[in-house]
Amino acid sequence: MTRTHTPWPTGVVARYLTDAGKALADPTITVDLTEDPQDTGNGVLGICQGCETPFPNSRYLLIDRDTARDWAQEHAQTCRALPKPAFRDRAAQRQQELDRMNADFEAIDAADLAQFHADQDVRDAARTTDS
Numbered sequence: 001m002t003r004t005h006t007p008w009p010t011g012v013v014a015r016y017l018t019d020a021g022k023a024l025a026d027p028t029i030t031v032d033l034t035e036d037p038q039d040t041g042n043g044v045l046g047i048c049q050g051c052e053t054p055f056p057n058s059r060y061l062l063i064d065r066d067t068a069r070d071w072a073q074e075h076a077q078t079c080r081a082l083p084k085p086a087f088r089d090r091a092a093q094r095q096q097e098l099d100r101m102n103a104d105f106e107a108i109d110a111a112d113l114a115q116f117h118a119d120q121d122v123r124d125a126a127r128t129t130d131s
Helices: 019-024 062-078 085-130
Strands: 012-017 030-035 043-048
Touching (some): 012 062, 019 062, 030 062, 043 062
């Protein structure tokens, strides 16, 4: 039997297959823990892709990521809900938004780095003419 792996969405740090996902052999019905892109304190968001239940306190710090993992695993072991088609569409839309945000941040970082190098080149040129 050949096993295929579904790539995790961007930002997912832990993923648990729900009871429904296991019964239907659908690897997309999961409980996902993701990095919170809007949180500078390294927060974690959690959501069940089946019943749409969010992690009750979804801004736990990384030092308490075990609590989020415990919740995700316990929820996944018992959740038999199937996702609504609209929820899957929203999840896909959110993933696209996260991918765009990541691309934007990478572009900003590249522009900042280019500006830094240009500034250093100007300083180096000024130093050589002063010598």
